[in-house]
Amino acid sequence: MNTPNSSCTILFENLYDNDLALKLFNNRTIVDNILRNVKGDINNRLELRLVNKSFNLAAIHVIRKENRTVVFHKFNRCDRLHKISPCPDCSVHLNSVKLNKKNIFQYARFLKQTMKIMVIKIRIEDSKRVCCMITDVHQVIHKSLIGSDYDKVEEFVGIDQISFSTCIPCEKIAANCKVFGPVQNDMFNAILRLKHHYDVLQVKDMRLYKLMILNKEDPTVVEDFINSNITCSKLTIFLMYMYEKEAFGYSLPREFLDLLIKKWNVKTVEIVPRQDQPIPYYFHCNTDFIVPKAKFYVDYWTQPRSKYTLDGVEIDLQLTKVVEQQIKNRKSLFDNFIANARRIFPSNKITVRFSKEVCQEMMSQGNVEDFISGIILMTQKDAQPNSHISLKLYPEEVDAPLIDSFLRENFEKKFDSWNLETVSDSSANLPAEKCYQFFNQSTNCKIIFYICC
Ligand SMILES: [Zn+2]
Ligand SMILES: [Zn+2]
Ligand SMILES: [Zn+2]
Ligand SMILES: [Zn+2]
Incomplete structure (x- = not known):
């Protein structure tokens, strides 16, 4: 299997003893790149840290950088009725690392005490509040990850995913951060x-x-x-x-x-x-x-x-x-x-994002023309002069070329008060984004489509 982890192991086995390998491991950029590809299991990283000193420093550097933002996501409730406590099979991801009840505190302590991470942003996503891990996540945040550094946290969102009621440490974070809710x-x-x-x-x-x-x-x-x-x-x-x-x-x-x-x-x-x-x-x-x-x-x-x-x-x-x-x-x-x-x-300024799922649902109604016309209908009801409308669409990759050709070739024919002024492409960035700017002279309005893939 050619996973990033196994290819790393092969790399070390083949190169570890010769000079080339040492040069390689002393090159910070290469080391960073290797570490970036070692995801998912913290044990892989710990082994890598033993390779040499510069590798160890690089590993710490990358882990600190990655964990400035901590996202708890992919709450995975097992099918057991939770008669066993602590339940060994429920899990949650902390960034790219999958954790369970047995190792979540240990891993958080490792991040905070050994790696000395400083968490700036915390996000909790989509727990549906069903998994028994939500209380662990709440405790891990306060006891292990943040502690007395509550004044360093700038963003704390998704608290409703793990707790119905307020708690003093949450209030302390809320009172100091910039983005909260x-x-x-x-x-x-x-x-x-x-x-x-x-x-x-x-x-x-x-x-x-x-x-x-x-x-x-x-x-x-x-x-x-x-x-x-x-x-x-x-x-x-x-x-x-x-x-x-x-x-x-x-x-x-x-x-x-x-x-x-x-x-x-x-x-x-x-x-x-x-x-x-x-x-x-x-x-x-x-x-x-x-x-x-x-x-x-x-x-x-x-x-x-x-x-x-x-x-x-x-x-x-x-x-x-x-x-x-x-x-x-x-x-x-x-x-x-x-x-x-x-x-x-x-x-005067309105931005509407149509998520991937919404785009999919709207596209399934018919063709591109219906899809775009539907959006124009929605946004042009009660339209005000001098307004600036940004429409961000996240279509399926296969649909993007269809939307592209409709906007370039047919939009002006169908909506004759609108002129396509510019098309720009920022596919160098990820996610790739194409912008189509339309102008309506009689109302002095702009519509910009952003097609993001
Ligand atoms: Zn996620
Ligand atoms: Zn369980
Ligand atoms: Zn559970
Ligand atoms: Zn709390």
Whole structure:
């Protein structure tokens, strides 16, 4: 088998004894490259470190660099009923290294104490909160990886993947970092008292509604927000729950949202439909008393336009069950989603990302022409003059050439007010990206397609 690991072993066996090998191992770039290819199993790396001193230093250097960002992902719940404790078969990845209950603490200690890593960013992805490893990950973060270095962490996202409730070490990280979220439960109490700037704060729709419900009993809840001292450049809002039984769709408590945007001096709002339950469910509390609501599914002309103007609004379309249904049935949510987002969050600049799964679903509806036309229809509803629209598409590799030829050859014929101005290619970067810039002279609007593969 020609895995990177086995090819490395062959390399060492053949070269270790001769001068060439020593020269090789004293060359930092080559050593870095070898290490970069040794992934997955920490034991391989430890063996490599024994090769010679410069190799050892290089190994430490690479491991430190790699673990400045720690991503916990690929939570893998075993099929056992967890009668055995600790369960040996559940696993999680810390960056590229697969860990289980038996070795996760040992590995984290090795990183922190032996390798002396300094973690700047922590992300926790897609645990679905089912695996027993989530509590281990939470403990490993505080006890082994961060400890008293909580003030060095700049980004801490995905905390909802491992914990429902707030904890003091989490609050300490939250109070010091620049990118944090989603804010849940009592965490707001901890950060609202601060004088602190966030580059990004994330919040779920449900949290905003829950705060409104709490405020009904105790009006100091919203007062704390009115008196808060934090500022936030970008507010990311996850749309996860349905609040209207009769009309299937997302909404937000509008007055409270307006308050946050003004009070925190928010410049950019990002909206992300997201799902962590298997089926999106109706919020069980009554939210009828909360009016007005910012609704993403209504006919856009019924939606009043907010009074403020943002620097930008970003929509990150993920394929949740709701989005999938709306694409399939061509329902009003999808027709009106972007137009509503623009009325709720007015801005001249809008960016919409169509994730790989959304592109796939939309392409499966028919051909490229339908796909692109569908997108133009969505983005041109209630179009405002002087606007700048960026559309980031992540199509299948096989579909990219079809989209390319449609944009180059047929787009202007089909949408005759638009002219293709420039096409540029940055395939040197990864992911490769092609840009197609269209201009509409009568409305002074720009649409830029970014085709990312
Ligand atoms: Zn991942
Ligand atoms: Zn298990
Ligand atoms: Zn488990
Ligand atoms: Zn915590």
